[in-house]
Amino acid sequence: MAKAATPARTKSGKTGGKRSALQDVVTREYTIHLHKLRAPWAVKSVVDFARKSMGTTDVRLDPKLNQALWARGVKSVPHRIRVKLERKRNDDEGAKEKLFTYASHVVVTSFKGLQTAVVDAE
DSSP: OOOOOOOOBOTTSOBSSOOOGGGOOOEEEEEEEOTTOOHHHHHHHHHHHHHHHHOOSOEEEOHHHHHHHHTTTTTOOOSEEEEEEEEEEOOOTTOSOSEEEEEEEEOOSOOTTOOOEEEOOO
8 A cells, every 4th residue: 555645845834835925035145247238228137137036026226226337337337246135025005016125236345256145134
């Protein structure tokens, strides 16, 4: 007699199904490659990267990140930029989405050896 298979359990103890993004309020740091892009496209690619990596459609840029992207003009955008992406709960009354992503600039001296890192939310 064969033993019945039990459903796979996730870390939270639930069985099967999708993970809830509401439980995943998280902060991560990424390095984004922007070489050969102009400033308007660089802003759009940062927003698109944040949308894909954090899984939210509502992405908000910090004004200092926007200034860092535009600091050297339209044509000479930095080759790489370090960005902190924070997935937060949306507490607005008429919000369509329950989560949003806030992208801010992280100043680093060198990009050598940097990897994606999960940061503790302050």
